[in-house]
Each structure stands twice: as C-alpha cells, then as structure tokens.
Amino acid sequence: MMSFAPLSSEPRSQVDDPSSLVMRFGADEPLMMDSGVALSPWQIAYQTYGTLNADKSNAVLICHALTGDQHVANDNPVTGKPGWWLTMVGPGKPVDTDRFFVICANVIGGCMGTTGPASINPATGEPYALDFPVVTIRDMVRAQAALIDKLGIESLFCVVGGSMGGMQVLQWAVSYSNRVFSALPIATAARHSAQNIAFHEVGRQAVMADPEWRSGRYLVEGTRPSKGLAVARMGAHITYLSEMALHRKFGRNFQDRSAPTFSFDADFQIESYLRYQGIAFVERFDANSYLYVTRAMDYFDIAAEHGGSLAKAFKGSATRFCVISFTSDWLFPTSDSRAIVHALNAAAASVGFVEVESDKGHDAFLLEEPEMFAAARGFIDAAARVRGIA
Amino acid sequence: MNLPATLPLTDSETGHRLDFLMVADMVEPGSRVLDIGCGDGSLLAILRDRRQVDGRGIEISREGVNACLAKGLPVIQGDADTDLADYPDDAFDYVILSQTIQATRQPKVVLEHLLRIGRRAIVSFPNFGHWRVRFDLGFRGRMPMTENLPYSWYDTPNIHFCTIRDFVELCREVGAQMEKAVALNAGGQPIRVTLPWWVWNLLGDQGVFLLKRR
Numbered sequence: 280m281m282s283f284a285p286l287s288s289e290p291r292s293q294v295d296d297p298s299s300l301v302m303r304f305g306a307d308e309p310l311m312m313d314s315g316v317a318l319s320p321w322q323i324a325y326q327t328y329g330t331l332n333a334d335k336s337n338a339v340l341i342c343h344a345l346t347g348d349q350h351v352a353n354d355n356p357v358t359g360k361p362g363w364w365l366t367m368v369g370p371g372k373p374v375d376t377d378r379f380f381v382i383c384a385n386v387i388g389g390c391m392g393t394t395g396p397a398s399i400n401p402a403t404g405e406p407y408a409l410d411f412p413v414v415t416i417r418d419m420v421r422a423q424a425a426l427i428d429k430l431g432i433e434s435l436f437c438v439v440g441g442s443m444g445g446m447q448v449l450q451w452a453v454s455y456s457n458r459v460f461s462a463l464p465i466a467t468a469a470r471h472s473a474q475n476i477a478f479h480e481v482g483r484q485a486v487m488a489d490p491e492w493r494s495g496r497y498l499v500e501g502t503r504p505s506k507g508l509a510v511a512r513m514g515a516h517i518t519y520l521s522e523m524a525l526h527r528k529f530g531r532n533f534q535d536r537s538a539p540t541f542s543f544d545a546d547f548q549i550e551s552y553l554r555y556q557g558i559a560f561v562e563r564f565d566a567n568s569y570l571y572v573t574r575a576m577d578y579f580d581i582a583a584e585h586g587g588s589l590a591k592a593f594k595g596s597a598t599r600f601c602v603i604s605f606t607s608d609w610l611f612p613t614s615d616s617r618a619i620v621h622a623l624n625a626a627a628a629s630v631g632f633v634e635v636e637s638d639k640g641h642d643a644f645l646l647e648e649p650e651m652f653a654a655a656r657g658f659i660d661a662a663a664r665v666r667g668i669a
Numbered sequence: 670m671n672l673p674a675t676l677p678l679t680d681s682e683t684g685h686r687l688d689f690l691m692v693a694d695m696v697e698p699g700s701r702v703l704d705i706g707c708g709d710g711s712l713l714a715i716l717r718d719r720r721q722v723d724g725r726g727i728e729i730s731r732e733g734v735n736a737c738l739a740k741g742l743p744v745i746q747g748d749a750d751t752d753l754a755d756y757p758d759d760a761f762d763y764v765i766l767s768q769t770i771q772a773t774r775q776p777k778v779v780l781e782h783l784l785r786i787g788r789r790a791i792v793s794f795p796n797f798g799h800w801r802v803r804f805d806l807g808f809r810g811r812m813p814m815t816e817n818l819p820y821s822w823y824d825t826p827n828i829h830f831c832t833i834r835d836f837v838e839l840c841r842e843v844g845a846q847m848e849k850a851v852a853l854n855a856g857g858q859p860i861r862v863t864l865p866w867w868v869w870n871l872l873g874d875q876g877v878f879l880l881k882r883r
Contacts, residue, residue, distance in 0.1 A: 601738060602745075620745050621755045624725070627701075632745035633734045653735045661741025 294565070295399060297324040297385070297392025298356035299349050302426050310387065310394075310422055316412035320401065323426050324392025325349050325384035328368070329376040331432070337668045338432045339374055340423065341383040342440030342447035344645075345515075345572055346564055348391040351383040352376065357391075357563045366647055367439075373655040374439060378668060382430070386447075387422040388414035388572050390565035397498060397565040409495040414571050416443070416579045420450045424458075434458045436666055437659060441465035441644035442611065443572070446579050449619065452600070453581055453592045461599040461662040463655060466608050466644040468615035469589050469622070470580035475610060478518055479573040482511030486566050495567055508566045509557030516556045521607035521640030525549060582622075589622035596623075599665075600630040601658035603644075603651055610641040631658060687857030688875060689715055692767060692791050695849060695879045696720050700762035703727070703786065705749045705779075706769030710737035717742070725761075727752060750774045753782035761787045768875075770794050771827040781843050784882040789848070793877040796852065798832030798870040817855070817874055833869055833876040840880060849879035 301324045304310065309319035326349045331338060341351050341364065348355070352362040352369050368374040368381060385393040388411070396411040403410075427435065438451045438459050445467025452462045471479075486492055489507025493500045517525075529549040533539070536546065545551040582589040600623055604616035613634050623630040635650045637643040644651065680687055689712045696702060698720045704713050707726030710733075716722035726744035728734050737744035749766070750773050764787030766779065771794050773779045783790035795817055796802075805813035812822040820827065831839070833852060840847055852860045852873025860872055869876075 599743065624745070624755070624760070625757050627760070629725075629743040630745060631734065631738045631743045632747070633731055633738070634746055636731065650731060650735070654738050657735055657739030661739060665741060 293357055293391050294397045299324050299326050299392060301392055302429050312412050312418045313415040314412045321394040323384050323422050325382055325426060328352055328381040329379055331380040335432050336436060336666055337379045338435050339379045339381045339437045340435050342444035344442040344444050349383045349385045373652050373659055384423050384426055386419040390568040396567035396571055406498040408567055414575045416446045416450050416575050420447050420454055424455060434460060437461045439463040442467055443576050449581055452598050456596045456598060459598045460666055463601050465603045466605055466611050466641055468611050469619050471576050476577045479577055481514055483570050485510040504566045505561040508561045512560040513553040513557045518610045519640060519642045521638055523638040524640050590625035593623050593626035593628050596628045599662055600628060602632040603654055604634045605637045605643040606634060607638045608641045685715055688793050688853060691877050693720055695791055696763050702763045703761045704765045707744055708733050710740045710742045712767055713742050714740055749779055756786045758785050763787050763789050763791055765791045767793050771830050776829050784845055790880040793875055795875050796833045796873045797830040799874055800871050833873050836876060844883045845880040846883045847878055848881050851877045
C-alpha cells in the first residue's frame with residue numbers, strides 16, 4: 280500500500296497528481312470518446328487491494344457512483360474519512376480482498392486524478408474547463424478497459440457498482456461481454472429517467488448561475504463557484520434519501536433552539552444538515568466535473584444504442600448477473616431494476632434479482648444492509664466456485 | 670420465507686423430496702427450465718446436478734431468493750401472478766409450478782402463461798379430493814389439517830385448492846394436453862396407473878402433471 284500525501288485544502292492538487300496509483304496514456308494511446316474526440320494524453324487514477332492470482336482470474340472491478348472516487352476501501356486522502364464502500368469491500372467482506380484482486384478507478388471526467396475538466400489541457404497549458412469533451416458512461420468504461428488492459432487482465436471475475444457505478448457495470452456487460460464473468464449492478468437503471476435528468480439539470484443550473492463560475496473558467500480566474508455547487512449537492516442529496524429516512528433522522532426538529540427565529544437562518548436540523556453536506560462537498564469536488572459526470576448519466580440509455588431493445592443489448596451474453604434494488608429508492612426505483620431483469624430474461628441471460636427491504640432510499644446501497652450483503656455474498660461466492668477461485 | 674405449501678416427503682437416502690424427484694424424472698436432460706415459486710432452490714439444484722438443466726427460478730420471498738443465489742442459482746424475486754406476462758413465448762423447454770398453483774390468485778391465467786412460455790409445463794399440487802380431506806370436511810365438519818396441509822384456514826397461503834379431477838377439467842378448458850399424470854400417495858409413492866381416475870382422486874395426496882399445449 281502506498282503512503283498518502285498530506286491533506287490539502289486545495290482540491291485541485293488531486294487532479295493531476297492524486298494520492299493513489301495512476302496509469303498514464305501517451306499521445307500514441309488516445310481515448311476514443313463517444314463525442315468523436317480522441318483524448319490524449321490522458322490518465323486514470325486507481326487503487327488496488329489484494330493480490331492477482333497466477334491465472335489472473337480473480338480480478339474484481341468496483342465502479343463508483345456520481346461523486347465517488349477510487350478510494351473505495353482506504354481512508355480518503357482528501358477528506359480523511361474511511362473508504363466509501365468499506366461495508367462491501369475488504370477482508371472477509373462480500374467483495375473479499377483476501378480472495379480477490381480488487382480494482383477501483385476514478386472515472387474519466389472526474390477530479391481525483393483521472394483526466395477531466397480540471398486537468399491541464401496540453402494545447403493551452405490551462406485547465407480544460409468547458410473545452411473538455413462531453414463524457415459518456417461508455418467513455419468511462421472504455422477508459423477502465425484501457426486500464427484493465429494495461430494491468431494485463433484479460434477477463435474480470437466480477438464488475439460491481441451502485442447507481443452510476445451500476446450503469447458502468449451494465450455498460451461493461453454490454454460492451455465487453457466476453458471479459459465480464461459476473462456482474463452485480465445495484466440500485467441502478469439501464470437508462471436515466473426524465474425525472475432524474477430534471478434533477479441533474481437543476482444542479483447544473485445552480486452551478487452555472489453562480490457568478491464565480493465564470494463560464495467554467497473559475498480555475499484560471501482564481502474564483503470558485505462554491506455556492507452553486509453546494510446548492511446542487513443539497514438538491515441531489517435529498518434525492519438520495521427517502522422521506523422516511525429524513526423524517527426519522529430529522530423530523531421537524533429545530534437545531535440549537537426551541538422556537539423558530541422568524542428568519543431564514545437554518546432553524547431546522549434538516550437545513551443545517553443539507554448546508555453541511557453542501558459545504559463538505561465543495562471541499563472535495565470540482566464544479567465542472569459535476570457538470571460533466573451528471574451529463575454522462577443523463578445520456579445513458581443502453582436500449583437506445585441497440586435499436587431501442589434492451590434485450591438485444593444483452594443477447595448471447597454468458598455473463599452471470601445479479602441485480603439488487605431497494606424498496607424505498609425513488610431515484611432508481613425497483614421498476615428500473617425489473618426492466619433490466621426482464622430484458623436479461625428475454626435475452627436468455629443468467630440473472631438473479633432481489634429487492635431489499637429498506638427505508639433508507641437510494642443511499643441504502645452504501646449503508647449497512649445485511650440483506651444486500653447476503654445476496655451479494657451468495658452471488659459472488661457461487662460465481663467464484665464456478666470460476667474455480669478458492 | 671413462506672413455509673412450503675405442504676410438508677415435504679423426502680427420500681430417506683438422498684434427503685430429496687419425492688415429488689421433486691418425480692418432477693426431475695419428467696425433464697429431459699440438458700433442457701432449459703423455469704421453476705416458478707422455486708423456494709430455496711432445492712428442485713433447481715436437483716435439476717442442475719442430476720439432469721444438467723439450465724435452470725432459472727422465480728420466488729416471491731427474499732429469504733428464498735438469497736438462499737438460491739447462495740447456491741449459485743439464477744433466481745429472481747417476483748410474483749407468478751404478475752411477472753409471467755413479461756416472459757416471451759417458448760422461452761423455456763419446461764416451466765415448472767411445484768406446489769404453488771393453489772397459492773396463486775389466478776390459477777387459470779398462470780396455467781395459460783406456463784403453456785405459452787414453456788414448450789411443456791409440469792404442475793404439482795396437493796389434492797383436495799384426498800380421502801382424509803374429505804373425511805375432515807364430511808365427517809368432522811372442519812377445514813382439513815393434515816401432515817401435508819399443515820395450515821389453519823385463517824393463515825394459509827393456499828387460496829385456490831383443487832382436486833385432481835378439478836385440475837384435469839382446467840387443463841381441458843385451457844387446451845392443455847396431458848402427456849403424463851401421476852398421483853402420489855401420502856407416502857410419496859405413485860399410485861398404479863391402471864387404477865381408475867376416481868381412485869386417484871381419492872387416494873392421491875398430490876397430483877403431478879406433465880402438460881403440453883394442444
């Protein structure tokens with residue numbers, strides 16, 4: 280395990296020189312993007328855990344969600360907080376780092392060491408900002424595949440991820456069907472819904488309405504659209520929770536007072552909580568990255584790239600799938616997961632599916648959910664037996 | 670997990686349920702099978718291990734689905750009453766409904782889906798025409814509770830009981846051809862096929878039918 284650089288209050292320090300492994304691709308190895316742009320040079324930041332076995336059959340790729348990063352199972356060098364999926368990934372966990380070689384990479388368009396809008400554009404010597412090509416989920420997966428190639432891994436034992444990570448899992452299974460032995464998409468969809476695109480647009484408009492955004496050139500002009508980004512995060516955060524979870528956690532309780540102040544201070548606990556979430560987020564995330572990565576999710580529609588038929592996308596797939604959804608997730612409701620399952624069934628693919636009872640909303644996939652762990656563990660262990668991984 | 674609709678009778682040697690072994694015998698090796706209401710996946714595991722079947726399952730309970738996933742069986746959580754409409758025609762060689770039809774809301778619709786989705790359907794169910802059931806109703810005036818029908822009337826998952834004769838009539842109505850029909854006695858043994866229908870209906874503890882669309 281590598282040692283991490285000291286914490287920095289400047290998020291950009293992670294952009295080109297992250298506290299993790301980095302794979303660099305030169306001018307001769309451009310990333311061919313859906314927008315038609317050949318991006319070069321480019322780099323992808325990643326972490327690995329565990330050991331690759333002799334026949335390279337035990338590699339598991341973890342795909343992170345919208346604002347996640349490669350630090351899935353180690354302390355995050357920027358926030359100092361534990362890895363974002365320690366419940367799922369680690370020794371003895373469902374994704375067992377004692378048995379599997381686990382890889383987690385930051386997505387293209389991100390800001391934690393993988394090339395994105397905050398990276399330096401070699402043509403200008405300045406950050407790309409809005410000159411960065413628009414990114415798709417397929418671009419993210421293409422970049423991950425390039426990394427997996429460089430690591431000398433022909434076939435992944437399992438690709439796992441939730442939310443946007445789940446979209447990448449599905450894209451992996453479609454784009455590189457013969458390189459994915461098993462796939463575990465959680466709390467996700469085969470296409471982003473109109474409602475979700477609408478939420479994303481509100482977030483992007485909040486960022487762009489911030490006068491400090493400067494048409495995306497804030498890094499050069501020495502400003503930061505922190506308020507816009509914080510508002511975007513506050514709005515998004517609500518969609519990750521369920522009404523039940525909000526009510527249980529905060530209800531209508533006041534923060535540090537017993538009566539309203541008759542002002543627009545954060546009287547309610549939920550207000551303080553959201554403000555805190557917003558502020559904490561701008562510390563670690565780049566505003567333009569937020570625009571690009573939300574856009575990637577919006578464009579995601581696997582059926583559309585297969586003549587409108589989702590089943591066609593999975594036709595002939597030998598990958599073993601396990602789909603998991605949560606009862607209270609209204610951002611990626613169970614009906615989205617069922618659509619995937621029906622398509623996989625129609626395509627005669629091998630698929631298991633379970634809807635986990637939880638009142639925690641979309642965020643449930645990141646939290647302590649024993650039923651999810653049981654399903655994931657059962658699926659992964661059984662697949663490992665078939666693959667002959669001890 | 671919901672308890673199985675009836676208490677299973679098991680083979681003393683392998684521990685497998687006798688009715689499962691009977692069903693497994695009806696399935697051509699190497700075929701594609703959908704098991705509806707597959708519970709913890711016991712039948713699918715038998716089919717996989719003994720008949721090299723490419724098996725899929727639908728199960729309503731999370732615990733059942735998790736048990737199946739742990740066995741490496743591709744099983745999805747779902748409801749026979751609502752989910753079968755999504756399956757394309759002729760998707761499977763066999764569709765199995767084992768001890769489940771009496772717990773569905775619309776047995777006739779479910780049976781029609783079975784015949785549409787599978788080239789063949791295998792249906793097993795507890796026979797409500799069994800003499801002990803008739804005895805309980807006819808002489809004791811009580812809803813029957815036997816070893817194989819262990820539920821009180823008020824908490825049973827079984828809402829559409831039928832007799833073997835009733836089921837034969839339903840098959841005629843939906844245009845299903847009976848390729849094989851077996852009645853098992855209370856010990857799980859098949860009743861001699863030479864015996865007339867009314868004997869089956871009286872002595873059969875459960876019926877197992879191999880059906881084909883006409």
